[in-house]
Amino acid sequence: MQQTRVTASEFQAAFGALSDRARREPVVITKHGRDSLVVMSAEEWARLKRRDRRAGLTADLSDAWIEAVQSASVPSEFERRDSELK
Known part of the structure; x- marks a missing residue:
């Protein structure tokens, strides 16, 4: 996603235009x-907040899900990424 990056002073000076831009893309x-x-x-904020609600407790997982996670393996094309997490 494209974004605009401005200083706090620049944002204050161009508040109207940058607020309009923020409706289309994030302004950092x-x-x-x-x-x-x-x-x-x-709208983007609401979309991100909806994603938060998709999280759940591992204690709520069924035994089948737990077994699937425990027996899962990393595809060979992602093995280098897997080692970064260890």
Whole structure:
């Protein structure tokens, strides 16, 4: 996803235009050279919040799911990524 990056001063100076842009793509606001805030549309925020609700407790998994996870293997094309997690 494309994004715009501006300083806090730039955002304040062009609030209207950058607010309009934030409705189309995230606008990252930096402070002292570091990312500080992200302004985005309310629709994008709602979409991200809906994704949070997809999480569940492992204690709620069925025995079949637990067995499937325990017996799963990493496809060969992703083995290098698997080693990064260990």
